[in-house]
Amino acid sequence: MTRSSRSATPTSRTSPITTELRPVHLDGSPTALTTLQDAVAAALDGGPAVLPFTDPALRDAMAPDEPAEPGTAVVIATSGSTGAPKGVLLSARALTASAEATHARLGGPGHWLLATPAQYIGGLQVLVRSLLAGTTPALLTGSGFRPDDFAAAAATLGGSPRYTALVPTQLVRLLDDGGAGLAAAKTFDAIVVGAAATSPALRERAADARVRIVPAYGMSETASGCVYDGVPLDGVRVDVDGDRIRIAGDVLAHGYRLRPDLTAESFSDGWFTTSDRGVRHADGRIEVLGRADDMINTGGVKVSATAIERCLCAQPGVRDACVVGVPDPEWGEAVVALVVPEGAHGDLRAAVRAALGPTSTPKRVEFTGALPLRGPGKIDRAAVKARLRAEPGG
Structure with a gap:
């Protein structure tokens, strides 16, 4: 890339002269x-x-x-x-x-x-x-x-x-x-x-x-x-x-x-x-604890998807994870996780239960080679939710 023909240091940092x-x-x-x-x-x-x-x-x-x-x-x-x-x-x-x-x-x-x-x-x-x-x-x-x-x-x-x-x-x-x-x-x-x-x-x-x-x-x-x-x-x-x-x-x-x-x-x-x-x-x-709209209301209790993701990612054999709430006739929203594994891992649901309690424990854990991304590298939660809703029981 060549250097801009304009001065490298802007001479004005106020309002633009034009509105184009x-x-x-x-x-x-x-x-x-x-x-x-x-x-x-x-x-x-x-x-x-x-x-x-x-x-x-x-x-x-x-x-x-x-x-x-x-x-x-x-x-x-x-x-x-x-x-x-x-x-x-x-x-x-x-x-x-x-x-x-x-x-x-x-x-x-x-x-x-x-x-x-x-x-x-x-x-x-x-x-x-x-x-x-x-x-x-x-x-x-x-x-x-x-x-x-x-x-x-x-x-x-x-x-x-x-x-x-x-x-x-x-x-x-x-x-x-x-x-x-x-x-x-x-x-x-x-x-x-x-x-x-x-x-x-x-x-x-x-x-x-x-x-x-x-x-x-x-x-x-x-x-x-x-x-x-x-x-x-x-x-x-x-x-x-x-x-x-x-x-x-x-x-x-x-x-x-x-x-x-x-x-x-x-x-x-x-x-x-x-x-x-x-x-x-x-x-x-x-x-930063996560987005306000990442909270999942399951059984009338709000749990943090970000906290569950951090717990999952802290487990051996887990590279990445995304947690979302999917519609459920019993719970309103069921906590479900999509996990990218790397090697052997233990019982991930049990790990979350021990760290965060039963309400935060995913009802299902599915596995994938990579999480869907959007924009400059953010997890596409809508795509994750669509996939997990389409899974049996989702």
Whole structure:
């Protein structure tokens, strides 16, 4: 990828001069990514807002012919957890605040490898961070994610410090490969791991392999990860209201594309109320407990799907797990688990019963080679639920 023709450091981080919305189609080619990087550089300098996309239907749902909302530099279009299209409005101020806080936490501006899709906030922020650092990002080529391709891209990355951002599934593949991909991963000063939770087992595997990871929590609405390893980035405030996580700071989006109703529901008085449950520990660290809608009402008792998943993933012989509630005539919702095994394992239902009690114990445990994913590496819970409902007894 070539350096943007514009200044590497934006000269303006205020409202865009125009209200034009510029769609950029990402077809997997280096040329498209160069076009996107140039468009983002222009947007940070006050040019047209940018809408990166791969799915034409999602682009059309963002009404690209209508003016961009004031102050918007980038629109991140997502189908969301419910499948309903939603566009997150991010200003130049939010994007640069996030990038600068990330560099401050990791050890200063550096050289980035883009390894995740740039239409999502994690990938797009790699471009923003590179622009602010005045460096040219390395590009992972090829379809899908292959450890050898990762190693080849990492070899083109010059200078230090060296950073990349991955989703947990990509990290697992590098650790499983044990070859050139893993060797390349060890050369990075930090690998930010986001988009989905990093399990304790995966943290331990990375540490044992001497891969320096930084688990991150955040979302499009916070211009990417805003809590690194439980600690908010500089300038980010995190509050737990009841058990719901709220976030404030310059990194916040200013609403949703053409949805003032959704904006009013989630953004108020400088705070963004997430859909996640969490707790603040005595040392100030934030622990994410899972999404509020991951709670399963079984027999009139609410149990946490995330807690059950963590219990399952802590068992020997379990690589990953997804727990959902499926309709049941007796229980209302029955707790059911889809598990990715790795080798021999014990009685998983008994393990959950011993740790969390009978109500949280899955009525069924099914096995699969891999969990279905959506977007930048999140588990597709709707697909899991559809599969488990289709199983006998589901």
